[in-house]
Amino acid sequence: MKEFDIAIIGSGPSGAMAAYHAAKKGKKVVIIEKEKLPRYKTCGGGLVYRGRINLPFSIEEVVEKEFYELEVFFEKSPHFFTAKRNEPIISMVMRDSFDQFLVNKALEQGAHIIEQTTMEGLVKSENGLLIKTSGGDIKCKYLIGADGALSQTAKFGGWKESRKLIPALEFEVKVPENDFIRLSKNVRFDVDAVPDGYAWCFPKNGHLSLGVCTLKKQRIDLKKYYKDYLKKLEIKEILESEVHGFQIPVGQRKDVFSKDRIFLSGDAAGFADPLTAEGISNAILSGELASKAIVNNFENEKAAANAYRQLLDQRILSELNSSTFIAFICYAQPAIRNMLLSKYGQKGCEILTDIFMGKKAFPDDLKNKIKKRVPLLKFI
Ligand SMILES: Cc1cc2nc3c(=O)[nH]c(=O)nc-3n(C[C@H](O)[C@H](O)[C@H](O)COP(=O)(O)OP(=O)(O)OC[C@H]3O[C@@H](n4cnc5c(N)ncnc54)[C@H](O)[C@@H]3O)c2cc1C
Structure with missing residues (x-):
């Protein structure tokens, strides 16, 4: 039976980057992917700059176009905003070649891949996990579920849907x-x-x-x-x-992101941005964080889980919470949104662009700050 330190389900950006970082640290890693690569992935393929700079190598050869300016229109309202930067705010990729490129980088670090093989079940034991796949059983110490929106890892791992x-x-x-x-x-x-x-x-x-x-x-x-x-x-x-x-x-899981040596990352964890539905950059980042938490605490499963939660709190979750609130105002409260846009629209567009660029985080306590300025929101 094949045996690995870390098995990763899914070869999207999250799985590929989890594999890259763990293999680079000398772990025996395998990616299990149900499709044959390169595979089409339904996606706009707009990679914001913060995702691009989180990659430890250049992706120039798989970037189709780069945009240094973006335009945001609001239907049936006079609002229009644009922002410009000196670096590409959004780089356009086709996900078949982009994802394949990231996987190749992981393979160069020594990771393995098993394609056209679907995860079909999971058996937990004290010291590790047995993954049932369409190609036979695979043993591993840790499992990263980077298998996207329809994550089977989460299902077999015992998670209820809360995204x-x-x-x-x-x-x-x-x-x-x-x-x-x-x-x-x-x-x-x-x-x-x-x-x-x-x-x-x-x-x-x-x-x-x-x-x-x-x-x-x-x-x-x-x-x-x-x-x-x-x-x-x-x-x-x-x-x-x-x-x-x-x-x-576009809403992260409400319970936990890891249990019983199983870690969820990317869409499997629910890390796409609620305001923009942009998910590639957090897929890349959470894959890296899951990998780091495991590798740095390999002999202590509880410490690995705690480390992952801490890293997520620092790097992803507070951003997502702020973004969830802004998305609520933006899409579900158009009257309040339009009032805010007429006062702070361009400023807001600049701040969001800086967040896309990885140059700024959402301001601390954003929800309360906005509520103070818009008394109507205090009931929400
Ligand atoms: C219409 C649309 C447009 C989007 N546009 C953008 C955009 O412009 N910019 C952006 O940043 N984000 C966009 N997103 C979101 C983005 O596509 C996801 O957030 C991102 O792909 C998540 O990456 P991931 O690695 O977590 O999962 P995925 O990229 O979904 O990869 C999961 C992988 O797991 C494999 N897999 C699944 N189940 C199994 C199994 N049981 N066994 C083995 N393998 C399995 C799949 O085949 C797949 O290769 C868009 C999404 C949609 C639907």
């Missing part, structure tokens, strides 16, 4: 040259183009990644809003189009 999952549609679209030239100059977000949500236009090499998502709980016809969005972008003709739907976990 907030939102639906999103992604369209990879070829348009006539004039439209492509016009729309590929900028990266744009259109808040309210979908009820309680937004649409995006991300230019890639030769095509556009267009998408729509909503934080609304009721069922919603996202395709209808996508059609409206095409009109808004003044796209009259589509030459080729591929649509993919998936879920984004």
